[in-house]
Amino acid sequence: MNLMDITKIFSLLQPEKEEEDTNTGEKQALNQAVYDNDSHTLDQLLRQERYKRFINSRSGWGVPGTPLRLAASYGHLSCVQVLLAHGADVDSLDVKAQTPLFTAVSHGHLDCVRVLLEAGACPGGSIYNNCSPVLTAARDGAIAILQELLGHGAEPNVKAKLPVWASNIASCSGPLYLAAVYGHLDCFRLLLLYGADPDYNCTDKGLLARVPRPRTLLDICFHHNCAPEYIQLLIDFGANVYLPSLPLDQTSHDDKGVTLLIQARATPRSLLSQARLVIRRALRQTCQPQAIDQLEIPPVLISYLKHQT
Structure with missing residues (x-):
């Protein structure tokens, strides 16, 4: 990581000027709804512009993050879905440059991981973490x-x-x-x-x-x-x-x-084994390692290529 990377991180994590000058009541209300896993209240709040403008704001104790990060960390799936439906940034960063997906993975919340990935979250997390x-x-x-x-x-x-x-x-x-x-x-x-x-x-x-x-x-x-x-x-x-x-x-x-x-x-490695390695390597080079099922070859060979026999 070089100085430019560090500067970029700080620029990403700095709050907007308008957020600094605004009462934090709206942020607290959003976070409280997430804490309570109250997706209905969260949805009602986000239908109002005064609350929705803070949907991607970082706040809270400990590791300040967005409401989406908070929902992902608690595994509150319905809140995650509501936030995404209202346009929450799926790859928003907390102060440690961790995305909501990273947080969901760290806490072992499989359902949240699936929803975030389906919503377009980068599976590799943040390049700044x-x-x-x-x-x-x-x-x-x-x-x-x-x-x-x-x-x-x-x-x-x-x-x-x-x-x-x-x-x-x-x-x-x-x-x-x-x-x-x-x-x-x-x-x-x-x-x-x-x-x-x-x-x-x-x-x-x-x-x-x-x-x-x-x-x-x-x-x-x-x-x-x-x-x-x-x-x-x-x-x-x-x-x-x-x-x-x-x-x-x-x-x-x-x-x-x-x-x-x-x-x-x-x-010496068998010819069959060498052929499997060559085929898998070729698929990997085309960024399609899981395209084996699409090959027009007998099922028994499909299983062999997938190391299932």
């Missing part, structure tokens, strides 16, 4: 929310936004890393299905070059003693099995994960 909804969902193991985000085009290789001078292993660790470290196998598999890179989960080669010793996902899985299923998934999705180094104390055949890696190195 260091985190993202995908990273949060992967860390929390929120598989249904993660499915919604990825299904609406969220980037599976997203990484935390850190300044160049802070480039380290953590800065190129994406949602696959978090899903593995926190033990969320279903999220791990889903991310791979949506095109997450099985080697580094980072497509920024410049960033990888700045990290003294970047670790692959296989390295990370071994380091954190992940179950063999994680290793097998990475192998199946085309991870380079020759990249990770195996410490001598981990080369015991009693370690199922290490055994899987050794076997993968000793056994």
